[in-house]
Each structure stands twice: as C-alpha cells, then as structure tokens.
Amino acid sequence: MTMTPGQRRFALTMHVVSSVGWFGAVAVFLALSIAGLTSHDSQMVRAEYLVMELIAWFVIVPLCVASVLTGIVSSVGTPLGLFRHYWVLIKLLLIIPSTIVLFVHMGPISLVSHVAAERALSTADLGLQIQMVAAAGAALLVLLVVTALSVYKPRGLTQYGWRKQRGSTRA
Amino acid sequence: MTDPNPDHNPDPRMPIRRRDQPPTRPRWVNLFGIAVVVLVLVFLVLHFTGLVPMHR
Numbered sequence: 452m453t454m455t456p457g458q459r460r461f462a463l464t465m466h467v468v469s470s471v472g473w474f475g476a477v478a479v480f481l482a483l484s485i486a487g488l489t490s491h492d493s494q495m496v497r498a499e500y501l502v503m504e505l506i507a508w509f510v511i512v513p514l515c516v517a518s519v520l521t522g523i524v525s526s527v528g529t530p531l532g533l534f535r536h537y538w539v540l541i542k543l544l545l546i547i548p549s550t551i552v553l554f555v556h557m558g559p560i561s562l563v564s565h566v567a568a569e570r571a572l573s574t575a576d577l578g579l580q581i582q583m584v585a586a587a588g589a590a591l592l593v594l595l596v597v598t599a600l601s602v603y604k605p606r607g608l609t610q611y612g613w614r615k616q617r618g619s620t621r622a
Numbered sequence: 623m624t625d626p627n628p629d630h631n632p633d634p635r636m637p638i639r640r641r642d643q644p645p646t647r648p649r650w651v652n653l654f655g656i657a658v659v660v661l662v663l664v665f666l667v668l669h670f671t672g673l674v675p676m677h678r
Binding site for chain 2: 537541559578579581582585589605606607608609610613614
C-alpha cells in the first residue's frame with residue numbers, strides 16, 4: 452500500500468503535530484506533578500491534581516493515540532515500512548509499551564485526582580505524588596529519544612528490510 | 623564517474639560487505655539496547671527499594 456505524495460505529507464503533518472503536542476502535554480503534566488509534590492499551598496495542590504487528570508484524559512491520551520496511528524500509517528504507506536529500518540522499529544518498540552503504560556497509569560492519575568477533589572493531600576499520598584513525577588519524567592525521556600530517532604534517522608537496515616530492498620532491486 | 627566495482631568500499635572506516643551478504647546489526651542499536659536494559663534495571667531497583675512506588 453503506497454500513498455500519494457499529498458497523502459504522505461498530510462499523514463506526516465498529522466504525525467508531527469500529534470507527537471509534538473503529546474510531548475508538550477507531558478512536559479506540562481511533569482511541571483504540574485513537580486509543583487504538586489513541592490507546593491505547600493494545599494488549595495493549589497488540589498487544583499493541580501484535578502487539572503492533571505483533565506490534561507491526561509483529554510490531551511495526552513488522544514494525542515498519544517493519534518501519534519501512534521498516524522505514525523503507523525506514515526510508515527506503512529511509504530517505502531520506509533514498519534520493520535525495515537532499525538530506527539523505525541525501535542520507535543515502534545518504545546512507543547507501543549509506553550502507550551500501554553500510559554493507559555495503565557490512568558488509574559493512579561484518576562485516583563489522585565479523586566483524592567484531591569475530596570480532601571487535602573497528606574503524607575499518606577506521597578507515594579502517588581512521587582509516582583506522578585517519576586512516570587511523567589520517564590515518559591518525557593522516551594518521547595525525547597523517539598523524537599531524536601525521528602530527526603537523526605540513524606542508518607541500519609533490518610534483515611527483513613534488506614531482503615525487501617534486495618527483492619525490489621531485482622524485480 | 624560511477625564505480626565499476628559494485629563491491630568497492632568507498633568509506634574505509636566501514637567494514638567491507640558484499641551486496642549479497644545480509645547486513646550486520648549497527649553498533650548504535652546494540653548500545654541502545656544496553657542503555658534500555660540499564661534504565662529498566664535502575665527503575666526496578668528504585669521500585670523495589672520503595673523510592674518510586676507504583677500504585678495500580
């Protein structure tokens with residue numbers, strides 16, 4: 452399945468927009484989670500965790516899904532393929548588990564938000580607060596690596612990519 | 623001018639590889655794999671020592 456140049460550009464634009472948006476939203480989430488962990492103003496802390504749940508459900512999750520889908524469409528619809536180049540394959544191997552972890556992590560995010568909606572957070576909730584910072588930091592690191600791979604596109608064909616390339620050269 | 627020998631290695635720093643030989647895994651992929659394993663181990667240590675708790 453090969454896309455026309457116009458379709459490729461459209462898919463790539465959507466992929467870049469959703470990926471950059473995802474990165475930015477996670478950066479905001481990290482800033483809020485650090486502020487929630489370090490702030491002494493209990494009202495501010497409660498407000499931050501409520502906002503974090505909204506950002507997670509209505510910005511991070513949709514942008515994550517959009518980025519994954521547009522990324523798959525962009526690679527499958529072009530000669531790059533999903534499994535032909537190591538940099539594309541590694542992006543996939545990083546993003547699919549990260550997406551699963553994000554969905555698993557939505558539980559604790561909703562939990563801390565519900566706690567913040569009912570009462571001020573106490574030292575008993577410190578574990579959840581640290582988890583928010585650690586998860587957002589790890590997510591930002593993965594997204595930074597994935598962005599770097601997309602920009603640098605380090606060389607290297609997989610065995611499958613080499614066989615495909617050889618087949619198309621011979622045909 | 624095109625090279626008459628298709629197996630000629632234009633970059634002496636790269637190992638010579640014939641066209642009918644499958645490619646070897648690049649060094650950056652191996653280093654990347656090692657870095658990922660190290661990071662996962664660091665996370666597991668932090669998690670099991672209680673420094674990074676994980677609620678579900």
